Amino acid sequence: MCSARADIIDGKAFAATLRQKVAAQVARLKAEYGIVPGLAVVLVGEDPASTVYVRNKERMTAEVGMNGHAFRLPAHASEAELLDLVRQLNADSAIHGILVQLPLPAHMDARKVINTINPEKDVDGFHVVNAGLLATGQEAMVPCTPLGCLMLLRDRLGSLAGYKALVVGASNIVGKPMAQLLLAEKCTVSIAHSRTRDLEAEVRQAEILVVAAGRAELIPGDWIKPGAVVIDVGINRIERDGKPVLVGDVAFEQAVRVAGAITPVPGGVGPMTIACLLANALTACCRAVGASEPAELVA
Ligand SMILES: NC(=O)C1=CN([C@@H]2O[C@H](COP(=O)(O)OP(=O)(O)OC[C@H]3O[C@@H](n4cnc5c(N)ncnc54)[C@H](OP(=O)(O)O)[C@@H]3O)[C@@H](O)[C@H]2O)C=CC1
Ligand SMILES: Nc1nc(=O)c2c([nH]1)NC[C@@H]1CN(c3ccc(C(=O)N[C@@H](CCC(=O)O)C(=O)O)cc3)C=[N+]21
């Protein structure tokens, strides 16, 4: 057993630096164009986790100098009311980015709601047009969590070309766009999901491992290829020794003995998601006013 420990990838610090760069660009937009990016966040109902995320987003939106606009609808609001709000925000020139917090109540069709957002204001990158643009290598709004993961990987590895990458999880909001981004970087990409026959065998080969399955500590440390770069997207609230704790989809204390580098939970991918949301809102605003886009922000 080797006693080396993986480098801990400090997503929290990386995200703070990214937010500073966004803030500088927000100041430039204001000085040169007299415009302040506006980000609308829509929350339906009172899911406690969502309420916390939305509050964090609002605080950080203000911190980078953007105008945050929070919209709260009751859980029993109709889908038609939500669609009306989205259309109103689409038509509002002071709003450059729109985020509808997921999950939505069961009586709403999330796909329909997301696809009603003007794709140019879709700072989550969830609209089918943005998914299609990304998949075909065209300029798109890129989903925040995969974008944040990509920034951390590039910071660590430089060019990703030729690496064997495995993405565990195939959701439309994390796994699939993550795989698209890695493919665009010329990784050799595999995607695992709930019907993957031998997950361990797949994980053992991965030089880059991104896990977004939503299963607490699904990946034991001894599956990980020595030296691999591990990005843990999972956020799972579990009880340990009678106390509520937050854990990822990777068994961190085991994995840290094998991996070359690994993101912690919390303090890894989560803060990057919010910083990338702000970066996307900035990008949307630059495109709306015809300002040059700050290339060093975007991956
Ligand atoms: N850090 C952050 O900023 C963010 C964190 N998250 C977290 O990331 C995780 C994933 O989120 P999301 O993509 O929305 O989740 P979903 O539940 O939408 O998707 C989970 C994916 O993982 C697959 N999966 C489930 N169980 C297994 C298993 N045992 N083995 C292999 N694959 C499995 C599913 O397979 P199948 O397709 O076959 O069902 C599915 O593709 C969650 O913990 C979530 O909280 C999410 C967004 C942002
Ligand atoms: N339309 C939409 N867009 C989203 O981007 C979206 C969403 N809906 N629904 C929920 C998920 C989840 N998500 C997170 C954002 C930040 C952290 C985050 O900041 N995490 C910190 C703190 C974690 C904590 O203490 O709870 C960390 O990991 O260090 C986590 C998760 C965005 N999501």
Ligand SMILES: [Mg+2]
């Ligand atoms: Mg090491």
